[in-house]
Amino acid sequence: MRVHLSTSVLVAALTLWLPQSVGARQADPAAVEAESTQRASDLAAARAVFSANLRAIQERNREDYLGTYLNSDRLVRTGPSGFELGWEDLAAGAAPTGSDDWPAELLARDLRLQWLQAGLVYGTYRYRVSFDGLEWVEGISERLFTKTEGGWKIAVTTAFGVNDDTPSPPVALVGATVHDGLGGPPIQDALLILRGGKIESVGPRARNAVPLGLDVIELTGKHIIPGLIDTHVHYSQTGWVDGRPDAADVTEEYPYAAAMALNQAHPDRFHRAFLSCGVTSVFDVGGYPWTRTLPGATELSREAPHVVAAGPLIATFDPGLNLLDRRQMIFPSDEDEARAMVRSHAASGSQAIKFWFVVRSDDEVAVKAPLLMAVGEEAKAVGLPLIVHATRLAAAKVAVAAGASLLVHSVENRAVDDEFVGACVAAGTSLSPTLTVVGGYAQVNLSEISDEVRSHLAYVHPSVAERVLKTVDLPLRGDPKLIRASFDARAEATGAIMAANLVALHRAGVPIVLGTDAGNPLTLHGPSVFPELEAMEAAGLSPSEVLVSATSKAAAALGRAGDLGRIEPGFVADLVVLTEDPSKSSSAMRSVTHVVRAGTVHRRDQLVWD
Numbered sequence: 001m002r003v004h005l006s007t008s009v010l011v012a013a014l015t016l017w018l019p020q021s022v023g024a025r026q027a028d029p030a031a032v033e034a035e036s037t038q039r040a041s042d043l044a045a046a047r048a049v050f051s052a053n054l055r056a057i058q059e060r061n062r063e064d065y066l067g068t069y070l071n072s073d074r075l076v077r078t079g080p081s082g083f084e085l086g087w088e089d090l091a092a093g094a095a096p097t098g099s100d101d102w103p104a105e106l107l108a109r110d111l112r113l114q115w116l117q118a119g120l121v122y123g124t125y126r127y128r129v130s131f132d133g134l135e136w137v138e139g140i141s142e143r144l145f146t147k148t149e150g151g152w153k154i155a156v157t158t159a160f161g162v163n164d165d166t167p168s169p170p171v172a173l174v175g176a177t178v179h180d181g182l183g184g185p186p187i188q189d190a191l192l193i194l195r196g197g198k199i200e201s202v203g204p205r206a207r208n209a210v211p212l213g214l215d216v217i218e219l220t221g222k223h224i225i226p227g228l229i230d231t232h233v234h235y236s237q238t239g240w241v242d243g244r245p246d247a248a249d250v251t252e253e254y255p256y257a258a259a260m261a262l263n264q265a266h267p268d269r270f271h272r273a274f275l276s277c278g279v280t281s282v283f284d285v286g287g288y289p290w291t292r293t294l295p296g297a298t299e300l301s302r303e304a305p306h307v308v309a310a311g312p313l314i315a316t317f318d319p320g321l322n323l324l325d326r327r328q329m330i331f332p333s334d335e336d337e338a339r340a341m342v343r344s345h346a347a348s349g350s351q352a353i354k355f356w357f358v359v360r361s362d363d364e365v366a367v368k369a370p371l372l373m374a375v376g377e378e379a380k381a382v383g384l385p386l387i388v389h390a391t392r393l394a395a396a397k398v399a400v401a402a403g404a405s406l407l408v409h410s411v412e413n414r415a416v417d418d419e420f421v422g423a424c425v426a427a428g429t430s431l432s433p434t435l436t437v438v439g440g441y442a443q444v445n446l447s448e449i450s451d452e453v454r455s456h457l458a459y460v461h462p463s464v465a466e467r468v469l470k471t472v473d474l475p476l477r478g479d480p481k482l483i484r485a486s487f488d489a490r491a492e493a494t495g496a497i498m499a500a501n502l503v504a505l506h507r508a509g510v511p512i513v514l515g516t517d518a519g520n521p522l523t524l525h526g527p528s529v530f531p532e533l534e535a536m537e538a539a540g541l542s543p544s545e546v547l548v549s550a551t552s553k554a555a556a557a558l559g560r561a562g563d564l565g566r567i568e569p570g571f572v573a574d575l576v577v578l579t580e581d582p583s584k585s586s587s588a589m590r591s592v593t594h595v596v597r598a599g600t601v602h603r604r605d606q607l608v609w610d
C-alpha cells in the first residue's frame with residue numbers, strides 16, 4: 001500500500017520531467033543510434049552512482065555518501081514518515097564517518113534501471129538491512145538519478161519496508177549439485193531460478209541461460225537440498241528441564257509459568273534456531289493453545305519455518321505439565337468427552353489431533369483403546385489428521401486402527417509383526433522414529449552435557465544456551481554409575497529393536513520421516529536434527545533415503561506433499577546449501593552455508609546469535 005502511494009507520488013513528480021521523450025524515436029537512423037549510445041552511457045553512469053552510494057554506506061563514509069546526492073534544496077527523500085527536502089537536511093542527519101549508526105550490513109538486490117531521457121534515469125532495488133547483524137528489515141527503494149555539472153547525482157530517493165507477503169526478488173543459484181528430495185539422480189552444475197518465493201525452474205546450467213538482469217549466487221562445488229522438515233517438535237517446551245519439571249524440578253529458580261510465558265512471547269528464538277540448521281518446516285505435535293497461532297504467523301515469513309500445529313494433546317496420562325489457567329494436555333473421562341475435545345480443536349484451528357497414548361502395560365492399552373478409537377473417528381469426521389504417541393506395539397496397533405496418519409515415536413518394546421506392518425501400509429501411516437531424544441534425559445539424570453549437545457549451543461538463542469549449561473549443576477539422582485548403566489541397558493535393549501523396526505517398516509514401504517521431539521531436555525529446537533539424521537543412517541537407511549525422509553516424505557506427513565519438500569517448479573523455495581554431499585553421508589547436513597526460506601537467501605552467519 002505504502003509502496004503504491006510512493007510510486008504514484010513519484011510518477012506525478014516525473015511527469016514534470018517528461019515532456020518530450022517520446023517523439024524522437026521515429027527519427028533518422030543516426031538519431032536512433034545516438035539515442036541508443038546516450039541511453040547506454042546514462043544507464044552506466046547511474047549504475048556507478050548507485051554503487052558508490054551503497055559502497056559509501058557499507059564503508060560508513062559520510063563524505064562519499066553525501067557526495068552521491070544532489071546538493072540542492074530540491075533533493076527529495078521520502079519514506080513512511082513523509083517527505084524530507086534538501087541536501088542540508090540530509091547532511092544534518094547523516095551519521096559521522098565510521099560510527100556505529102550506519103547499518104551493520106546492507107544488501108541490495110534486483111536493481112532495475114529505466115532510462116527516461118538524456119541525463120535522467122529511474123531505478124528500483126530491493127534492500128535488506130540490519131543495524132545489529134541479526135534483525136533484518138526488507139524493503140523496496142527507488143532512486144532518480146540526474147546528470148549535473150558536478151557529475152551524476154541522486155535527486156530523489158525513497159525507501160519503504162515491505163511485509164512478509166511481498167515475495168523476495170528473483171535470484172539464480174548456479175553451479176551447485178541439486179538433490180530433488182525424491183531420491184532422483186542429482187543434477188550437477190545446476191541452474192535454479194527462484195521467483196515470487198517459489199522455485200521457477202531447475203535444470204543443468206548448460207541447457208538453460210540465466211535470464212538477463214537476474215541476481216546470481218555462484219555455488220559451484222556446493223550441494224542444494226530441499227529445506228529439512230522436522231515432523232516432531234514442541235514450541236511449548238524449552239529444550240531444558242524448565243519446560244519439563246517432571247524430568248528435574250528447577251521451578252524454584254525457573255518457575256514453569258515463566259518458562260511457558262517466555263516460549264509464548266518469543267517463539268522467534270526457536271524459529272531462528274530451526275532456520276540456522278536448515279529446518280524450514282516443522283510439525284508442532286502438541287502444546288498450549290497459543291501454538292495454534294504459529295501456522296498463520298509463519299507461513300509467509302522469511303525468518304521462520306512453516307509451522308503446522310496440533311494444539312493441546314488429548315492424553316491418557318498426566319505428567320503435571322499444565323498451567324493453572326491453561327492446559328496443553330487434556331484428559332477425556334469417556335468417549336463422548338474425547339469426541340467433544342476433537343470438535344473443540346477443530347473449531348479452534350488445530351491442524352491435527354494429537355493423542356498422547358502413554359500407557360504402562362498392554363492391559364492399559366486395552367482399557368484406554370476406546371478413547372483413541374473415538375478420537376480417531378471424530379478426527380476423521382472433522383477432517384483432521386490423527387497423530388499418536390505410541391511406543392508399545394499394542395498401542396501402535398490401536399493407533400493405526402484408529403486412523404493415525406503419523407506415529408511420532410518408534411515401537412520400542414518389541415519387534416513389529418506382519419499384522420502391524422500391513423496395517424500401516426494399508427492405512428498410509430508414516431512413522432517418525434525419534435531415535436535420539438532419550439539421550440537428553442540420560443544427560444539430565446547424570447548432570448552432564450555431551451559434546452554433541454555442547455556443539456548445538458552455537459545455533460540456539462543465548463537464553464536457551466545459558467540454561468542448558470546449568471545441566472551440570474542439577475543434583476545427581478543417585479550413583480552415576482548405576483544411572484549410566486541403567487540408561488545404557490535401556491539404550492541397548494530398545495536401540496536394536498527401534499533400528500530393526502525402522503528398517504522393517506521402511507522396506508515394507510511405510511514412510512519413515514525425520515522427527516526429533518525438539519523441546520525436550522537437551523533436544524534443542526534446530527540442531528537436534530543433526531544427530532537424529534545420523535542415527536537414522538546408523539539404523540539402516542542409506543544417506544539418500546535419509547534425505548528423502550527429511551524432505552518429501554516429511555512434507556507429506558505435514559499434509560504439504562504438494563508444495564514443500566521437493567526441488568521442483570512450483571514448490572516453495574525453501575532450500576539448504578551444503579558444502580558436503582548428502583548422498584554420501586547424513587553428516588553432510590551439518591555443513592550448512594545458506595538457508596533459503598521462500599526465496600530469501602540467508603547466509604548461515606546471518607541466522608546465528610554471536
Ligand SMILES: [Zn+2]
Pocket residue numbers: 232233234285517
Ligand atoms: Zn513429543
